[in-house]
Structure formats: structure tokens, C-alpha cells
Amino acid sequence: MNSIVSKKDFPSAGSFVYLNAANVGLMYGEAEKVIKEWHKDLAYNGSNNFNENAEESVFKKLHIAAAALINAEPDDIAAGSSATELLCSLAWAVSPTKDQNVVSTETVFPSTIYPWQRVAKSTGCEIRLAKEKNNFINTDDIIALIDQNTAAVSISHVEYANGQLYNLELLADAVHAHNALLVVDATQSAGAIPIDIKAHNVDVLISGAYKWLCGPFGSAFMYLTPYLQEKLEPGLVGFRSHENMWDLDARRINYVSTAAKFEFSTMAFGCALGFSESIDFIYKTGVETIFQHNKLLSDRLIEGMLEIGAKITSPLNDKDRTSIVRAHIESVDTYQLKNGLQNAQVFVSTRGNSIRFSPHLYNTLDDIDKAINEIKKWLRNN
Ligand SMILES: Cc1ncc(COP(=O)(O)O)c(C=O)c1O
Known part of the structure; x- marks a missing residue:
């Protein structure tokens, strides 16, 4: 069996045996190059080249690349610095109330549920975790925890520790029958498991860059279904959240009308550019x-x-x-x-x-x- 990628795409593959993508994937070569060049330009030229226009449109490529990967539209995508950051902003945006609950599993990666637990401390909502039996979470046990008071089911598409994969359509049907949201952390699946947002019918999907998508630390994306783009007020806001980010005026905030309303600040922008390259590469490889x-x-x-x-x-x-x-x-x-x-x-x-x-x-x-x-x-x- 030959590698399905060439040596130039992953220069170090073959020099050692790296079986650790669930921790950190090897980075796609072109992504590394773009990130280095962007940082070099910033170091040598400040904002001469990376000017206000460039900063305003810096996430466009990432919106397009991530949308193609999961069969969504570019307006449905928000860029962030990490999956955890986006999950935190989302959990505060949803802010389940005292009589509501959030469902997940006891084996989920902590970042997929901690943000909801933090909100629960403030609002008093209940957190329900499906139990592991024989190294396995039965999907029926997750579904049994959902009721008319469920605000969201927040799960990892693939469990980080043992790789268990969930059937998103099955969960989406159960979640939507109770008018709740299906929030999927795809950090352990995007790039390795085909994702079709329209077929899976999930409401929110978030992924970091540095595992199966072969991108860098410092970048992530979130898909937000269109009706939530209007409805939700992000948990984290800043100058970038306003519809015209350079019309700086502390007296008001009118949110961007797309998922990009969840983009709120400066970040390691070069990493987002590198991330777009790695997503493009994964998408083209198939x-x-x-x-x-x-x-x-x-x-x-x-x-x-x-x-x-x-x-x-x-x-x-x-x-x-x-x-x-x-x-x-x-x-x-x-x-x-x-x-x-x-x-x-x-x-x-x-x-x-x-x-x-x-x-x-x-x-x-x-x-x-x-x-x-x-x-x-x-x-x-x-
Ligand atoms: C399922 C899952 N979500 C989130 C994370 C952490 O993501 P980030 O570093 O982008 O916050 C990990 C890291 O292992 C993970 O496995």
C-alpha cells in the first residue's frame, strides 16, 4: 500500500512512525509555508501589507474552505482560535435556563461539556451525561436523557479516547423531536470522517485545526445553521462583532448578520490562512x-x-x-x-x-x- 499523499505534502512522514493524529496531526506542508510567510510579513512590515482591508476579509478563504468540506454555505461559518473558545461562546449564547438541561456523555472530551457546566453554574441548568458500559456509549442512553426541557445535546462526533463514532442523523431526529439543538464537536472527525451538514441535520458543528485536518494550533471553525445566525447573541463579543468592524463606536453594537457574528477579535490570523490551505488539501484528497x-x-x-x-x-x-x-x-x-x-x-x-x-x-x-x-x-x- 502506498501513501495517498506525496512526500512534499508531509515532508517528515516516513522519517518516523507517527500514529498520533488524535493528539496532533502532522501539518500539511503548504499550510506551514503560508503561516510562516504571513508571520514574517507581519514581523517585517507591520500592517503595511496586512492593512485594514486585509484584516476585514481575512477569514473569507476559511469560510469557503470549511463550507465546501461539510457541504454548507460560507455564510454559515465562523472562524475562531480554538474549538474550546467557539464552544464557550456558543454555550453562553444559548444559556440554558434553570428549568432546562444539556445532554452529553461521561466520556466526552472535557471541552465539549465544560463550557455548558460553566453556564450551568450561573443559570442553574442541569447537565445530564450518558454512562459508559463496556467501553461504549449506547446512543439509546443519550436519547433517553432528552426531554421537553432539553436545550442542547452537545457531543463529540467521535469520542477522543476510544474513537467511538455516533450516528448524527439518529441523534438529530431525537433532538429535533424535542425542539432542542444538536451541537457537534467534530474535532476528532473532520478530515477523517465524511461530514455532510445537510444530510446530518446538525445545528452547530465545531472543529479545531490541528488534528485530522492537518492544520495549526490557533485556528478553528464553527458551522451555525441559518436560523441560529439570527437568533443567537454570541457569548464573546468585541470590535469585530459589529456589522462594520472599522466603524468603531463604543455606544452601540449591531451584529454581523451571518455566522461571522461569532468572530469578535484579532487572533493569529496567519493560522486561519494556513488552516484554509489544509482544509482545501483534505477536501481535494477526498x-x-x-x-x-x-x-x-x-x-x-x-x-x-x-x-x-x-x-x-x-x-x-x-x-x-x-x-x-x-x-x-x-x-x-x-x-x-x-x-x-x-x-x-x-x-x-x-x-x-x-x-x-x-x-x-x-x-x-x-x-x-x-x-x-x-x-x-x-x-x-x-
Ligand atoms: C473532541 C475534542 N474537542 C476539543 C478538543 C480541544 O480543542 P481545542 O484545542 O481546539 O480547544 C480536543 C482535543 O483533544 C478534542 O479531542
């Missing part, structure tokens, strides 16, 4: 192609780990799984194993006393075989 490629890699990983005698604590059903594979090896200190692998130039993460592998488009089956061989070697010697 998310379905990436998904199929990554599936072959994870099939081989699972096979190799089972041969070693490991227990796979990620879902194994096609409908629930992704290329994130978590494995537990009885009586092995996973942290030491991870360090041993690192010495052999194989990079993975640990989650609890398990290893989490997360191969992506720049990996090949040779990478997987090398990782499995290094694990076997380490187990023989320790």
Missing part, C-alpha cells in the same frame, strides 16, 4: 478516500494487536468505529511501553492504562507493521 485508507490501517493494527494478545477497547463494528484504536495489554505499564516505542521512533498516546493509536492519511501499512514489530520487540525485552 474525505471518503481518507476514511477508506485509514480503515485499512486500523484493520491491520487491530489484527496485529489481537495477535499480541491485547484487548481492543475501541468499538469493532463498522458503524461505530474510526481509525482511533485503543488497546490494553494485561500486566504492561503502558506508559513505559509508549516511551519504549518513542525510542524506536514510533509515536502513540496513552489514555489510562491503554495505548491509543490514531493513524491518518500520511501513514502506510509499513508504518503499522513497524509499530506492531516494535511492540513485540519491547514485550520480549521487558
Whole structure:
């Protein structure tokens, strides 16, 4: 199996075995170049080139790229500095009241629920978390927590620790039957799992840049369904939130009429430009192609780990799984194993006393075989 990307796109892939996209993905080469050039220009020329016009239109490319990726419209997209920041602004915008609740899972990445917990401290709304059973969250258990008082269901499309994938259509039907919002954190799915906002029928979808979309730290996007663009007042506001950002007047604020009303301040703008490049690249490579490629890699990983005698604590059903594979090896200190692998130039993460592998488009089956061989070697010697 060959890589589906070229050496120039990911110059360091092949120099080591990097199975850690769920932590930080390798960055697309052109994104790195654009970010460096933007910062160099800023350092040498201040705002001579990056002038007020450039600053005003700086997110246009990102709006277009992110919209194409998820089958939305550019006006439905807001740029932000991180997924967490956008989730915080959104949670305050929705501000569920004392008699309302927000539903999620107990295994969700903290940033997907902490912003709602912070709002709950202030308003008294209830937070309901579906429980994990046998390393799995049953979607029916999430749906059972939704009632007429649910303001939002805020979930991660793919669980960060074991890669469980949720069926968004199924959740959207249950959520909308109760007039609630489906808020999806796609940080662990965008770039690896096909997303079609129109088919999935989600209300809000947020993703950071630096994992499966192969972009930088410092950039993220949020999709906001059209009726919410009018209805919501962002939790975080600033000079950029006003409809004409350079008409600076502290006495009033008239919000931008699109999702961009959630853009409120300056940020590491070069990162947003680099992020647009990486999204374009992922889109052109084809998310379905990436998904199929990554599936072959994870099939081989699972096979190799089972041969070693490991227990796979990620879902194994096609409908629930992704290329994130978590494995537990009885009586092995996973942290030491991870360090041993690192010495052999194989990079993975640990989650609890398990290893989490997360191969992506720049990996090949040779990478997987090398990782499995290094694990076997380490187990023989320790
Ligand atoms: C599901 C999920 N959401 C959000 C984050 C953090 O995103 P950010 O750093 O953009 O705030 C992570 C990081 O691991 C994650 O796994």
C-alpha cells in the first residue's frame, strides 16, 4: 500500500512512525509555508501589507474552505482560535435556563461539556451525561436523557479516547423531536470522517485545526445553521462583532448578520490562512478516500494487536468505529511501553492504562507493521 499523499505534502512522514493524529496531526506542508510567510510579513512590515482591508476579509478563504468540506454555505461559518473558545461562546449564547438541561456523555472530551457546566453554574441548568458500559456509549442512553426541557445535546462526533463514532442523523431526529439543538464537536472527525451538514441535520458543528485536518494550533471553525445566525447573541463579543468592524463606536453594537457574528477579535490570523490551505488539501484528497485508507490501517493494527494478545477497547463494528484504536495489554505499564516505542521512533498516546493509536492519511501499512514489530520487540525485552 502506498501513501495517498506525496512526500512534499508531509515532508517528515516516513522519517518516523507517527500514529498520533488524535493528539496532533502532522501539518500539511503548504499550510506551514503560508503561516510562516504571513508571520514574517507581519514581523517585517507591520500592517503595511496586512492593512485594514486585509484584516476585514481575512477569514473569507476559511469560510469557503470549511463550507465546501461539510457541504454548507460560507455564510454559515465562523472562524475562531480554538474549538474550546467557539464552544464557550456558543454555550453562553444559548444559556440554558434553570428549568432546562444539556445532554452529553461521561466520556466526552472535557471541552465539549465544560463550557455548558460553566453556564450551568450561573443559570442553574442541569447537565445530564450518558454512562459508559463496556467501553461504549449506547446512543439509546443519550436519547433517553432528552426531554421537553432539553436545550442542547452537545457531543463529540467521535469520542477522543476510544474513537467511538455516533450516528448524527439518529441523534438529530431525537433532538429535533424535542425542539432542542444538536451541537457537534467534530474535532476528532473532520478530515477523517465524511461530514455532510445537510444530510446530518446538525445545528452547530465545531472543529479545531490541528488534528485530522492537518492544520495549526490557533485556528478553528464553527458551522451555525441559518436560523441560529439570527437568533443567537454570541457569548464573546468585541470590535469585530459589529456589522462594520472599522466603524468603531463604543455606544452601540449591531451584529454581523451571518455566522461571522461569532468572530469578535484579532487572533493569529496567519493560522486561519494556513488552516484554509489544509482544509482545501483534505477536501481535494477526498474525505471518503481518507476514511477508506485509514480503515485499512486500523484493520491491520487491530489484527496485529489481537495477535499480541491485547484487548481492543475501541468499538469493532463498522458503524461505530474510526481509525482511533485503543488497546490494553494485561500486566504492561503502558506508559513505559509508549516511551519504549518513542525510542524506536514510533509515536502513540496513552489514555489510562491503554495505548491509543490514531493513524491518518500520511501513514502506510509499513508504518503499522513497524509499530506492531516494535511492540513485540519491547514485550520480549521487558
Ligand atoms: C473532541 C475534542 N474537542 C476539543 C478538543 C480541544 O480543542 P481545542 O484545542 O481546539 O480547544 C480536543 C482535543 O483533544 C478534542 O479531542
